[in-house]
Amino acid sequence: MSWQQLLTIARQNEEWDRYWRAQQPRACPNDGTPLTASASEGTLRCPHDGWEYPRDWDPDTMAGM
Numbered sequence: 001m002s003w004q005q006l007l008t009i010a011r012q013n014e015e016w017d018r019y020w021r022a023q024q025p026r027a028c029p030n031d032g033t034p035l036t037a038s039a040s041e042g043t044l045r046c047p048h049d050g051w052e053y054p055r056d057w058d059p060d061t062m063a064g065m
């Protein structure tokens with residue numbers, strides 16, 4: 001494997017990382033319950049344990065879920 005190939009892979013990983021960080025979560029990171037959208041507040045909330053987006057959102061550990 002060449003350095004050029006490694007560089008290409010690293011750049012692709014960065015792009016995926018950016019993509020997933022830009023996505024809103026569809027389910028609660030704690031229990032997988034589908035989130036309920038609140039149009040008036042612009043938040044997504046888990047009816048099970050009260051997890052809320054973006055308040056409790058941590059893209060470092062939760063992006064891509």
Ligand SMILES: [Zn+2]
Nearest residue numbers: 028031046049
């Ligand atoms: Zn939850």
